[in-house]
Amino acid sequence: xxxxLQPAEGTSASHGGDACLRVAVAVPLxxxxxxxxxxxxxxxGIAPGSRVxxxxxxxxxxxxxxxxxxxxxxxxxxxxxxxxxxxPGPLLSALDLELIQWAAxxxxxxxxEALFGALPARLRRPQPLLDERPRGWRLTAxxxxxxxxxxxxxxxxxxxxxxxxxAAAAGAELAQTCGNCSATLRALAVKGWIEACAVERPIGxxxxxxxxxAAERAPAPQIRTVQPPDLNAEQAExxxxxRESSGFRAFLLDGVTGSGKTEVYLRLVGDVLAAGRQALVLxxxxxxxxxxxxxxxxxxxxxxAVIHSGLTERDRELAWRAxxxxxxxxxxxxxxxxxxxxxxxxxxxxxxxxxxxFKQQDGFRYSARDLALRRAQRAGCPAILGSATPSLESLLxxxxxxxxxxxxxxxxxxxxxxxxxxxxxxxxxLQGGLSRVLVRDLTAEIAAGNQVLxxxxxxxxxxxxxxxxxxxxxxxPHCDARLTLHLVRPRLMCHHCxxxxxVPEACPACGKADLRALGQGTERLEEELQRLFPxxxxxxxxxxxxxxxxxxxxxxxxxxxxxxxxxxxxxxxKGHHLPGVTLVGILDLDQGLYGAxxxxxxxxxxxxxxxxxxxxxxxxxxxxxxxxxxxxHPMLAALLAGGYRAFAETALAERRAASLPPFSHxxxxxxxxxxxxxxxxxxxxxxQLAAAIRPPGLALWxxxxxxxxxxxxxxxxxxxxxxxxxxVLQTFLASWVPRLRSLKGEAALRWSLDVDPQEML
Numbered sequence: 001x002x003x004x005l006q007p008a009e010g011t012s013a014s015h016g017g018d019a020c021l022r023v024a025v026a027v028p029l030x031x032x033x034x035x036x037x038x039x040x041x042x043x044x045g046i047a048p049g050s051r052v053x054x055x056x057x058x059x060x061x062x063x064x065x066x067x068x069x070x071x072x073x074x075x076x077x078x079x080x081x082x083x084x085x086x087x088p089g090p091l092l093s094a095l096d097l098e099l100i101q102w103a104a105x106x107x108x109x110x111x112x113e114a115l116f117g118a119l120p121a122r123l124r125r126p127q128p129l130l131d132e133r134p135r136g137w138r139l140t141a142x143x144x145x146x147x148x149x150x151x152x153x154x155x156x157x158x159x160x161x162x163x164x165x166x167a168a169a170a171g172a173e174l175a176q177t178c179g180n181c182s183a184t185l186r187a188l189a190v191k192g193w194i195e196a197c198a199v200e201r202p203i204g205x206x207x208x209x210x211x212x213x214a215a216e217r218a219p220a221p222q223i224r225t226v227q228p229p230d231l232n233a234e235q236a237e238x239x240x241x242x243r244e245s246s247g248f249r250a251f252l253l254d255g256v257t258g259s260g261k262t263e264v265y266l267r268l269v270g271d272v273l274a275a276g277r278q279a280l281v282l283x284x285x286x287x288x289x290x291x292x293x294x295x296x297x298x299x300x301x302x303x304x305a306v307i308h309s310g311l312t313e314r315d316r317e318l319a320w321r322a323x324x325x326x327x328x329x330x331x332x333x334x335x336x337x338x339x340x341x342x343x344x345x346x347x348x349x350x351x352x353x354x355x356x357x358f359k360q361q362d363g364f365r366y367s368a369r370d371l372a373l374r375r376a377q378r379a380g381c382p383a384i385l386g387s388a389t390p391s392l393e394s395l396l397x398x399x400x401x402x403x404x405x406x407x408x409x410x411x412x413x414x415x416x417x418x419x420x421x422x423x424x425x426x427x428x429x430l431q432g433g434l435s436r437v438l439v440r441d442l443t444a445e446i447a448a449g450n451q452v453l454x455x456x457x458x459x460x461x462x463x464x465x466x467x468x469x470x471x472x473x474x475x476x477p478h479c480d481a482r483l484t485l486h487l488v489r490p491r492l493m494c495h496h497c498x499x500x501x502x503v504p505e506a507c508p509a510c511g512k513a514d515l516r517a518l519g520q521g522t523e524r525l526e527e528e529l530q531r532l533f534p535x536x537x538x539x540x541x542x543x544x545x546x547x548x549x550x551x552x553x554x555x556x557x558x559x560x561x562x563x564x565x566x567x568x569x570x571x572x573x574k575g576h577h578l579p580g581v582t583l584v585g586i587l588d589l590d591q592g593l594y595g596a597x598x599x600x601x602x603x604x605x606x607x608x609x610x611x612x613x614x615x616x617x618x619x620x621x622x623x624x625x626x627x628x629x630x631x632x633h634p635m636l637a638a639l640l641a642g643g644y645r646a647f648a649e650t651a652l653a654e655r656r657a658a659s660l661p662p663f664s665h666x667x668x669x670x671x672x673x674x675x676x677x678x679x680x681x682x683x684x685x686x687x688q689l690a691a692a693i694r695p696p697g698l699a700l701w702x703x704x705x706x707x708x709x710x711x712x713x714x715x716x717x718x719x720x721x722x723x724x725x726x727x728v729l730q731t732f733l734a735s736w737v738p739r740l741r742s743l744k745g746e747a748a749l750r751w752s753l754d755v756d757p758q759e760m761l
Contacts, residue, residue, distance in 0.1 A: 018036070018071070019043050019068055019069065019070055019071075020034045020035060020036055020037075020043075020068075020069050020071070020072050020079065021034065021035045021036070021037060021043070021046065021052065021065050021068065021069075021082060022034060022065070022066050022067045022068070022069045023035055023052060023054060023063035023064065023065055023066065023082070024063060024064045024066055024111050024112040024115050024116075025054070025056060025061050025062075025063045025064075025112045026061070026062075026112045026113050026115075026116035026117075026124065027056075027061075027110065027112055027113070028110050028113060029110055029112070030110050030111065030738065032066060032111070032112075033054070033056075033063070034069065034072040034074055034079060035052070035054050035063070035079070035080060035081060035082045036079055036080065036081040036082065037081065037082060038052070038081055038082045038083060038084050038085055039081055041085055043068060046065055046068070046085065047065070047089065047090045048065050048066055048067055048068070048090060048092075048094060048097060049064070049065065049090030049091055049092035049093060049094070049096065049097055050064070050065045050085060050086075050087060050089065050090045050091070051063070051064060051065075051085075051086040051087050051091060051123065052064075052065055052082040052083075052084065052085055052086060053082065053083040053084045053086055053126050054080075054082045054083060055080050055083060060083060060126075062086065062116075062124060062125060062126050063082070063112075064091075064092070064112070064115050064116065065090075066097060066101070066111075066115075086126060086128070087128075087129060091119065091123065091324070091341075092115075092118075092341060093341060093343060095378055095379070096118075096339075096341050097115075098378065099339075099371070099374065099375055099378060100114050100115050100118050100339065101114075101115075102374065103364075103366050103371055103374075104364075106730070106755065107364065107365055107366050107753075107755045108667075108733050108734075108737045108753050108755060109363075109364045109365070109366075109753075113363070113364060114364050114366075117339075117363065117364050118336075118339035119320075120313065120316050120317035120320045120321075121313045121316070121317075122313050122314075122317050123317065129321070130314060130317055130318060130321075131198055135170065135171065135196060135197075135198060135199075136168050136169050136170040136171060136173070136174075136196070136197055136198065136199035137160075137164060137168060137169060137171065137174065137185060137188075137189075137194045137195070137196060137197065138164060138167075138168035138194065138195060138197045138199075139161070139164045139165065139193065139194055140192060140193060140194060140195050142191075142192050142193055143161060143164070143188070143192075143193030143194050144165070146161060146193060148161050148162050154184075156178060156179065156181055156184045157184055157187065157188060159178045159181075160174060160178050160181055160184055160185065160188060160194070161188070161193065161194075163178060164194065168197050168199045169199060170199050171185070228263070228266070228267065228299065229263065229412075231260075231263065231264075231267070232260070232410065232412065234255075234259075234407060234408045234409065234410065235259075235260050235263060235264055235408065235412070237406070238251075238253060238264050238406040238408065239264055239267045239268060241404060241406060242268055242382050242384065242406075243268070243271065245382050245404075247380045247381075248376055248377045248379075248380050248381060248382070248383070249382050249383075249404055250373055250376070250382075250383045250385065250397075250402065250403045250404070251382060251383065251384045251385065251403060251404045251405075251406055252353075252385050252386075252387075252390060252394050252395075252397070252398045252403040252404070252405050252406065253384050253385065253386040253387075253406045253408065254387065254388075254390050254395075254398070254405060254406065254407050254408070255386065255387075255388060255406075255407070255408030255409075256388050256408065256409060256410070256411060256417065256613070257388040257411075257609065257610065257612070257613020257614075258411040258412060258613060259388070259408035259409070259410060259411055259412055260408065260411075260412030261351070261386045261388075261408060262292070262295060262351075263412065264384075264386075264408075265281065265349050265351070265384070265386070266295070266296065266299050266300065268347055268349075268382075268384070269281065269296070269300065269330060269347060269349070270299070270300050272346040272347040273300065273302050273329045273330060275346065276344065277344045277345065277346025277347070277381075278323070278326065278328070278329055278330065278331070278342045278343075278344045278345050278346060279329070279330045279331070279345075279346060279347040279348075279349070280330075280331050280333075280337065280338070280340070280342055280345060280347070280348045280349070280372070280375075281296075281330065281331070281332045281333075281349045281351065282333060282334065282335070282337060282338060282348075282349065282350045282351065282358070282368060282369075282372060283332070283333075283334060283351050283352065284334065284335070284351075284352050284355035284356075284357035284358055285334065285355075285357055285571065286308045286309065286310045286334055287551055287555070287571055287576075288351075288352070288576070289306060289308060289332060289333070289334070290552050290555070291555070291576060291577065292332060292351070293306060293332055296330065296332065300330070302329040302330060303322070303327055303328050303329050303330070304328060304329070304330040304331070304332060305319035305320070305322045305323050305328035305330070305331050305332070305333075305340070306319060306331075306332050306333060307319050307320060307323070307331060307332075307333035307334070307336065307337040307340055308333050308334040308336070308337070309334065309336070319331075319340075320340055320341070323340040323341055323342055324340070324341035324342075324343070326343055326344055334357075334368075335357065335358055335360060335368040336368075337368075338368040338371050338372050338375065339371075342379075345375070345376075345379040345381055346379075346381045347376075347381055347382055347383075347384075348372050348373075348375060348376040348379075348381065348382070348383040348384070349383075349384045349386065350368075350369050350372050350383070350384070350385050350386065351386050351387075352386070352387055353369050353385035353386060353387045353390065353391065353394060354387045354389050354390055354391040354394070354606055356603070356758050356759070359756075359758045361758075361759065362752075365752070365753075365754045365755070365757075367756060367758075369385065370756070373385075385403070388609060388610065388613060388644070389605065389606035389609045389610060389644050390648075391602075392602060392648060392651060392652055392655065392661075392662055393661065393662040395648055395652065396652065396662045396663075397662075416621045416622070418584070418612055418613075418615040418621070418622035418623055418624050419621075419622070419623050419624065420612060420623075420624045420626060420640060421623065421624065421625050421626070422626050422628060422631050422640065423435050423437045423438065423625055423626065423627050423628070424628065424629070424631045425627045425628065425629055426629050431528060431532070432520060432524055432525055432527070432528025432529070433456065433520035433524070433525055433528070433587050433588065434454075434525075434528065434585075434587070435627055437625065438585050438587075438625050438627065439532065441583055441585075441623070441625060442532075442533075442565070442583070442585070443533075445582055445583045446533065446536055446564050446565070448582075450564075450580065450581075450582040450583065450620065451558075451561055451563070451564055451565075451566065451578065451580035451581045451582065451583075452564065452565055452566065452581065452582070452583040452584070452585065453566040453567075453568060453572070453578065453581045453583070453584045453585070453611075453614050453615070454525065454529075454565070454566065454567050454568070454584075454585045454587060455568055455569075455572070455573065455584065455585065455586045455587065455611045456520065456521070456522055456525055456567065456568075456569065456587045456588060457569050457570050457588070457591075457607070458519075458520070458521045458522065458569070458588070459484075459495075459521055459522050459523070459542040459543060459544055459569055460484040460485060460486045460493065460495075460521035460522070460523055460544070461484075461485045461486055461487040461488075461517060461521050461523040461524045461527075462484070462485040462517035462518060462519050462520065462521055462524055463482060463484050463485075463518070463519045463521060464482050464485075464517070464518040464519055465483065465485045465492060465503075465515055465516070465517055465518075466515070466516055466518060467507035467509060467510060467512060467514060467515055467516075468512075468514040468515070468516050469507065469510055469512040469514045470507060470509050470510040470512065472507050472508065472509035472510065474492050476494035476496070476497065476499055477499070478494070478497050478499055478710070478711070478712050478713040479494055479496045479497050479499075479708065479710055479711045479712065479713075480708050480709055480710045480711070481494055481495070481496050481708065481711075483500075483501070484521065485503065485517050485521075486523065486544070487503075487523055487527075488523055488544065488545075489544075490502070490503045491503065496708065496711055496712070497711060497712035497713075520587070520588070522540050522542050522544075522545075522567050522568075522569060523540070523544075525540075525567055525587070526538055526540045526567055529565055529567070533565065536564050536565055537562060537563045537564060537565070538563060538564075538565045538566075538567065539554050539557060539558055539562075539563035539565070539566050539567070540567040540568075541554050541555070541558070541566065541567065541568045541569070541571065541572045542567075542568065542569040542571065543569070543571065551571075555576065558576075558578055559576075559577065559578060559579070559580075561580040566578070566581070570607060572614075573607055573610045573611045573614075576614065578614050581614050581615050581622065582615060582620050582621065582622050582623065583615060583622070583623050583624075583625070584611055584612055584614055584615040584622070584623070584624045584625070585624075585625045585627070586608060586611055586612075586624065586625070586626045586627065587627050588627065589604060589607075589608060589626060589627070589628055589636075590628055590629055590630055592604025592607065593630055593633050593635065593636065596707045596760065597707075597759060597760045597761070598655075598658075598660055598760070599758065599759070599760075601635045601651060602651055604635070605635065605639050605644060605647045605648075605651075606644075608626065608639065609639075609643075609644050611624075612624040634650070635647060635650065635651070638650045659722075659724065661756075663724070664722050664723065664724050665722070665723055665724070665725070665726045665729050665756070666720060666721065666722045666729075666755075666756065666757060667720075667721045667722075667729060667733060667753060667754065667755045667756075667757070668718055668719070668720050668721075668753070668754040668757040668760070669683065669686060669718065669719040669720075669721065669740075669751065669752075669753055669754075670706070670716065670717075670718045670751060670752050670753075670754065671683050671686075671703075671716070671717055671718070671719075671749055671750070671751040672711075672714040672715065672716040672717075672749060672750050672751075673714060673715055673748065673749035673750075674713070674714055674715070675715065676715050677715070678715065678745070678748065678749060679703075679715055679716060679717040679749055680703050680704075680705065680717045681745065682743060682744075682745045682746065682749055682751070683702065683703030683717050683718070683719045684703055685743045685744065685745070686703075686719055686736075686740055686743060687700055687702070687703060687719055689736065689739055689740070689743065690719075690721065690732075690736055693732070693735055693736060694732065695728055695731070695732055697723055697724055697725060697728055698721065698722070698723045698728055698729065698732055699721070699722045699723070700719065700720070700721055700722075701719070701720040701721075701722065702717075702718060702719040702720055703717050703718065703719040704717065704718065704719075705717050706718050706761065707760065707761055708761065714750075718760070720760075721733075733753070733755070737753060
């Protein structure tokens with residue numbers, strides 16, 4: 001990340017006048033807006049970080065006060081008062097505002113959109129703060145008249161009624177005393193014996209208003225930990241190095257899969273919480289939060305808030321505010337949790353730091369990993385980046401001494417590193433994508449009572465449906481892409497824009513009924529395995545089979561060993577602890593060897609190592625079978641011969657020779673328009689503008705059509721800007737980006753800037 005640049009673009013220098021509010025509004029403009037305080041409200045009582053309702057154009061908007069200005073450049077008659085103050089105090093502290101403003105400037109995104117994107121969804125609208133008391137249950141008059149003795153056939157209902165006779169209780173408290181009673185509560189509510197209500201929090205765990213966090217913050221919670229396992233020498237060394245650091249230090253925890261990185265996190269989180277400070281733990285995907293949450297709760301008895309996009313608006317707001325008030329000692333979340341207010345932050349952990357999911361790919365295109373480091377720096381606390389396959393950026397940072405490099409080279413608990421076998425599938429017959437070698441190994445492992453995982457990063461039944469007679473192929477009418485055949489819910493679907501149609505019974509072009517599915521997806525693999533092993537339960541874990549709450553249930557069943565055969569896409573590749581898996585089969589890794597993106601080999605190597613790491617995590621040894629048609633590929637050969645470290649050294653050497661990141665810094669200007677050539681024409685104008693102000697050492701590449709030029713009915717193109725020096729790039733962007741809005745044709749298309757892009761798609 002770069003050092004702070006100049007303040008974000010905003011209102012020009014003050015020309016004098018009365019004090020006013022400098023307000024950010026969620027609009028695609030890089031400016032702030034000046035308002036007088038609401039009538040009857042003393043401006044001295046309005047703190048930065050407060051929400052205000054302001055007139056905007058012909059309507060009204062929610063604004064966020066960033067500062068109190070001593071004057072304005074607006075004419076007095078044009079300066080309007082805000083309509084009202086929405087909250088009794090600020091929602092964001094000065095440090096929170098500083099981080100988000102810095103990020104908006106670095107990524108060249110409108111500051112108002114960045115600030116409001118960091119707030120819970122309800123608070124982006126003119127809605128009052130939620131009642132933060134937990135929702136609970138109390139007896140009705142009818143419920144009080146019931147005799148629990150008459151409910152002997154419904155003992156759980158009797159237990160709930162008996163508990164509620166003393167006082168109303170939150171659902172979580174009832175679950176602790178009466179077990180899982182959600183169905184019981186619904187039944188009692190239907191009978192009219194209980195009703196929902198708000199209950200007071202237990203003493204010692206209040207959630208104060210964010211403005212009170214300094215004066216009325218909850219006392220540091222009592223941290224009780226379960227007896228932890230013994231650390232091996234490398235784990236103990238890693239924990240000691242972090243404990244002995246003072247202030248901000250960045251650590252790269254480079255540990256092989258199964259080496260016990262999570263145990264290192266838990267020890268350090270426990271230390272921080274016991275000292276009365278807060279910890280932030282980031283994971284790349286929602287699917288990884290339940291497993292880590294269980295491990296944390298089993299070890300550390302402290303208030304925790306979980307923040308991710310799968311929560312309801314209410315639950316997400318309450319978790320966010322629990323973090324802001326200090327009532328939540330630990331925040332566990334995905335990418336957006338990096339913005340959660342934490343007034344007593346003492347530790348930041350980014351697990352699976354290499355994962356591309358930490359980079360927001362639309363709207364405000366920030367990197368949560370990089371902002372986590374910035375946040376730790378501002379808070380003066382340690383930051384840990386953990387991975388079995390560190391990104392090349394992080395490895396270079398460790399090599400150059402910017403990060404303290406911590407190594408975990410051995411699997412915890414004596415587990416052995418899985419053996420990797422390569423199967424050359426050229427000229428070999430395949431059964432549903434399975435080679436004879438892999439079918440033989442599957443049969444042996446299942447017969448021995450073990451569990452197997454088959455990795456295929458392609459959902460659906462088949463990626464192509466074609467007519468054998470005339471050659472018709474199912475194409476998406478809106479994208480330069482094939483339609484994927486899905487048979488569980490019969491449809492032809494585009495995985496890029498979401499368009500779908502029914503599966504035709506005959507060829508739409510020639511009318512013949514000889515339609516054939518080519519290639520394998522997870523559905524076809526599941527069908528083949530059910531044919532080969534009809535009595536063996538199979539679990540397919542991909543985006544189609546894991547909607548709603550099914551993912552958690554499937555993962556729990558996989559951990560218990562309910563499914564001897566697991567089929568998974570990349571959502572199953574990382575972080576999951578599957579102790580029963582002894583064999584992993586990677587069916588098709590070749591698509592990553594020759595991708596259009598220069599990062600494709602890095603992603604491929606990370607995926608192979610992460611998937612392979614699911615094997616042999618308990619006392620039983622593991623094996624990995626890699627099917628490929630390119631066994632001699634140099635990158636694959638380096639990975640197999642020397643592991644990820646050898647691959648990374650080879651990849652870094654190639655990147656250095658080509659002056660590609662992490663040895664240079666990039667920004668990608670993308671444009672899309674409804675007509676062909678329109679985006680390319682506009683980007684050509686942007687390139688001419690850039691050439692006129694380009695400093696030495698800055699290169700322009702393009703404009704060129706995007707690798708998938710047509711997507712969702714729009715034609716896309718891109719222009720790449722690159723410099724060996726990050727400050728040079730940032731200075732150029734600060735001058736260039738504001739001028740793009742004046743280019744001819746700008747209003748007829750959509751464009752975006754991606755600083756430090758992770759994908760060239």
